Amino acid sequence: MEAEKIGKMEKGSFRQYMYFLLEPWSSDKGFSFFLDGIITAIIIINIIGLSLETVTGMPDFVYTVLRYIELFSIAFFTVEYLLRVWISIENDDYKKYVFPRLAYMVSFFAIIDLLAILPFYIMFFFQVNFKFLLILRLFRLLKLVRYFRALQLMTRVFQSKSQELFIAIFFTITLLIFISFLMYYVEGPHQPEHFGSVPETMWWGIITLTTVGYGDVVPITGWGKFFGGCIAVLGIGIFALPAGILASGFSNELEKMTATENEEKDIDFSCEKCGHLNIRNHDH
Numbered sequence: 001m002e003a004e005k006i007g008k009m010e011k012g013s014f015r016q017y018m019y020f021l022l023e024p025w026s027s028d029k030g031f032s033f034f035l036d037g038i039i040t041a042i043i044i045i046n047i048i049g050l051s052l053e054t055v056t057g058m059p060d061f062v063y064t065v066l067r068y069i070e071l072f073s074i075a076f077f078t079v080e081y082l083l084r085v086w087i088s089i090e091n092d093d094y095k096k097y098v099f100p101r102l103a104y105m106v107s108f109f110a111i112i113d114l115l116a117i118l119p120f121y122i123m124f125f126f127q128v129n130f131k132f133l134l135i136l137r138l139f140r141l142l143k144l145v146r147y148f149r150a151l152q153l154m155t156r157v158f159q160s161k162s163q164e165l166f167i168a169i170f171f172t173i174t175l176l177i178f179i180s181f182l183m184y185y186v187e188g189p190h191q192p193e194h195f196g197s198v199p200e201t202m203w204w205g206i207i208t209l210t211t212v213g214y215g216d217v218v219p220i221t222g223w224g225k226f227f228g229g230c231i232a233v234l235g236i237g238i239f240a241l242p243a244g245i246l247a248s249g250f251s252n253e254l255e256k257m258t259a260t261e262n263e264e265k266d267i268d269f270s271c272e273k274c275g276h277l278n279i280r281n282h283d284h
Contacts, residue, residue, distance in 0.1 A: 019090040022083060024146045040147045046073050046140050074120045081113045109146060115139040157249035168241040175238060179231050180205045187224045209235035
């Protein structure tokens with residue numbers, strides 16, 4: 001029945017239908033919901049396959065199966081990418097542009113989709129075997145952001161708190177540079193192999209500020225130990241800043257989601273007598 005319906009559609013209507021199918025969370029049932037699950041499963045299988053490819057000593061048939069999975073995934077993700085470019089003209093976010101499809105192609109998710117398949121075509125058409133290109137296949141993991149609302153929530157948090165995070169990161173980097181210069185002058189003459197330059201000293205600064213404390217590089221002078229202790233204490237507070245900013249962002253976004261869900265629930269109630277929406281706030 002659904003196939004007959006699609007066959008009767010005009011070109012524009014069919015494109016709209018494909019947009020509905022491929023748009024994540026456009027429906028909580030039916031073929032669109034099933035397709036979301038299929039794409040999610042293929043992405044997860046790909047990540048498992050990428051991990052297994054690094055294991056040595058497995059039977060040959062396992063590597064053969066992984067190869068077929070990779071070829072199928074490339075074909076599937078290529079078709080998905082081309083379809084998303086084609087249907088992007090139906091998205092309100094891109095309709096306002098003169099070239100809506102081009103605007104979509106430079107968007108975040110479109111670039112992620114392209115990078116997920118690009119290594120295969122580079123190595124196939126140019127007959128090169130750059131292993132570092134294979135790392136781009138990990139971008140398939142980022143495709144999951146489309147299909148997990150929790151990941152979308154995290155993205156919105158980073159966007160809304162980008163300015164505060166930038167200030168915290170800038171302050172941390174400034175402090176790192178300052179303490180690196182300080183320890184270079186204090187410990188450098190005594191440990192030139194570890195504190196012989198500011199860039200070398202930055203390794204100690206990062207480990208100390210994050211309170212990881214590997215112990216491979218430690219101050220040995222009195223002033224060095226004093227400054228090292230102060231910096232370690234400062235690090236606890238410095239690295240707590242981004243955590244507090246993100247916690248605040250998550251709280252704000254969750255409140256927005258709750259408010260939106262409540263509004264949608266209110267709209268679901270309508271008055272049978274006059275058809276007025278939001279019956280909770282409606283009196284005759």
